[in-house]
Amino acid sequence: xxxPSKINNNEKSLQQGISPSGNGGLISNSKLTAxxxxxxxxxxxxxxxILESQGVETQVVGSGRDALDLLASGATFNxxxxxxxxxxxxxxxxxRQIRAMGIRSKMLGVTAxxxxxxKQAFLDAGVDEFIEKPLTPQKLASIMREMRNA
Amino acid sequence: xxxxxxxxxxxxxxQSLFDQGLLDEQFVQLEELQxxxxxxxxxxxxxxxxxxxxxxVLNIDQxxxxxxxxxxxxxxxxxxxxxxxxxxxxxxVKSECTxxxxxxxxxxxxxxxxxxxxxxxxxxxxxxxxxxYFQMARQVGPVETACRRK
Numbered sequence: 001x002x003x004p005s006k007i008n009n010n011e012k013s014l015q016q017g018i019s020p021s022g023n024g025g026l027i028s029n030s031k032l033t034a035x036x037x038x039x040x041x042x043x044x045x046x047x048x049x050i051l052e053s054q055g056v057e058t059q060v061v062g063s064g065r066d067a068l069d070l071l072a073s074g075a076t077f078n079x080x081x082x083x084x085x086x087x088x089x090x091x092x093x094x095x096r097q098i099r100a101m102g103i104r105s106k107m108l109g110v111t112a113x114x115x116x117x118x119k120q121a122f123l124d125a126g127v128d129e130f131i132e133k134p135l136t137p138q139k140l141a142s143i144m145r146e147m148r149n150a
Numbered sequence: 151x152x153x154x155x156x157x158x159x160x161x162x163x164x165q166s167l168f169d170q171g172l173l174d175e176q177f178v179q180l181e182e183l184q185x186x187x188x189x190x191x192x193x194x195x196x197x198x199x200x201x202x203x204x205x206x207v208l209n210i211d212q213x214x215x216x217x218x219x220x221x222x223x224x225x226x227x228x229x230x231x232x233x234x235x236x237x238x239x240x241x242x243v244k245s246e247c248t249x250x251x252x253x254x255x256x257x258x259x260x261x262x263x264x265x266x267x268x269x270x271x272x273x274x275x276x277x278x279x280x281x282x283y284f285q286m287a288r289q290v291g292p293v294e295t296a297c298r299r300k
Binding site: 039040041042043045046049050053083085111112113133134136137 | 176179180182183191195198199202226229230232233234236237238247251
């Protein structure tokens with residue numbers, strides 16, 4: 001099945017490891033930018049679609065390692081949306097390492113689980129907020145408003 | 151006149167998916183992400199969900215065949231499955247995922263197996279109903295309420 005451009009562009013970006021804007025990994029600062037770190041394709045597509053529908057330039061990676069490599073290369077983002085369950089290095093550990101790099105972007109932890117213990121672990125690792133999947137346009141709009149007003 | 155009746159049938163079919171508790175508000179969020187450039191976004195995301203989740207269903211089936219059961223692995227698989235199921239608004243499937251995870255937490259193998267059997271049935275029923283709905287929707291053309299023009 002041929003996927004439409006909204007899904008195909010996401011797939012191409014994932015394969016090439018570049019920003020959808022095609023600027024080689026460095027996201028322009030002229031609009032809000034976001035990085036989605038999630039290994040689930042459905043969640044990647046949905047989160048990217050929601051972000052882009054609100055005018056946010058978005059890049060997607062499928063693992064904690066890819067996120068760290070991208071950030072280490074100098075890419076900067078206003079917002080990082082990170083899933084708890086990731087291959088090899090989970091979202092909590094990835095968050096810790098991102099914060100250890102000195103990155104102060106707003107971080108939103110997302111998970112399909114609502115156990116208090118897991119939520120607290122994510123917050124302790126350094127996410128600013130934690131939400132239960134799925135991400136909704138309303139929730140994102142509220143975060144975007146805070147960021148634009150900051 | 152006939153076209154109007156067909157549109158009504160499609161709308162009725164759509165509504166029944168909500169009334170039967172198979173879909174929740176998240177499905178509406180997906181519909182609102184559809185636009186003129188991607189008029190079949192919802193159908194394509196749902197198709198991708200069923201394609202990707204087939205592997206997880208198989209993994210869970212295989213894990214449930216093992217003895218003793220690895221509840222941690224089962225929980226991890228179901229966590230992933232729940233994330234994408236909730237992203238497409240699969241309400242009943244999502245609640246069965248939650249129940250399954252509770253049985254995992256309690257170390258209740260029988261509970262896990264029974265819940266998973268039910269989950270697979272509901273997952274298949276939803277797939278069939280959505281396939282029928284999308285097919286009908288394509289035949290009658292776009293329904294105004296399903297797409298929000300940008």
